[in-house]
Structures are given as structure tokens and as C-alpha cells.
Amino acid sequence: MKTARSTYHAWVAGREARAARRRADEALAHEITVIHLASRRNYGVPRVTAELRRRADRLTASGWNGSCGSTASPGTAGAPDTAA
Incomplete structure (x- = not known):
């Protein structure tokens, strides 16, 4: 597999951010439920x-x-602002 080293290192560096987003998504799903x-x-x-x-x-x-530094409103877990 030919992948640039920088791509791999960027993916590894983003692991914590992906995990945080996953936890936030799970918390939002729980709140919706x-x-x-x-x-x-x-x-x-x-x-x-x-x-x-x-x-x-x-x-x-x-x-x-x-505390996440996101521009999303609290309680939305970074969800885009959509009119329902």
C-alpha cells in the first residue's frame, strides 16, 4: 500500500479528536433518546x-x-444547525 507518511501521521494525530467526536455523538444520541x-x-x-x-x-x-472549542451550540455535539 502506497500511502504518504504525512497522511499516516495526520491520521494517527487525529485519533484523539475522532474518539472525542464519537463520545460527543454517543452523548447526543443518549440525550435524544x-x-x-x-x-x-x-x-x-x-x-x-x-x-x-x-x-x-x-x-x-x-x-x-x-469546553470543546467548537463553534456549535452547547448540547448539539457539533451537529450542523439545521431547521427541522
């Missing part, structure tokens, strides 16, 4: 998204600014 179950499985994508944004607004208002 909790919201959905708390609604007795009535909430769909628009309401779950609205609830996630409300929770993020509460965190921001309380002074939490995130």
Missing part, C-alpha cells in the same frame, strides 16, 4: 430539536460556554 422517551415517544424530530435548543440556551444562560 431520553427526550423522546420522556415525551412518551410522542416527540418527533422538530420537537426533539426544539428541546435540545432550549437546553442549550439554558446552559448558555447559566454561563456554560463549552
Whole structure:
């Protein structure tokens, strides 16, 4: 296999970032599941998204600014801002 050394080293260097993103994605999936179950499985994508944004607004208002250095809103785990 012909792969440039720099490509391999960049991949190795990104291992921690990929693991952090995976953990954030799992935490978001858990939070979505909790919201959905708390609604007795009535909430769909628009309401779950609205609830996630409300929770993020509460965190921001309380002074939490995130620690990942991402530009995404807290509680979104780096998800792109999409209207549901």
C-alpha cells in the first residue's frame, strides 16, 4: 500500500479528536433518546430539536460556554444547525 507518511501521521494525530467526536455523538444520541422517551415517544424530530435548543440556551444562560472549542451550540455535539 502506497500511502504518504504525512497522511499516516495526520491520521494517527487525529485519533484523539475522532474518539472525542464519537463520545460527543454517543452523548447526543443518549440525550435524544431520553427526550423522546420522556415525551412518551410522542416527540418527533422538530420537537426533539426544539428541546435540545432550549437546553442549550439554558446552559448558555447559566454561563456554560463549552469546553470543546467548537463553534456549535452547547448540547448539539457539533451537529450542523439545521431547521427541522
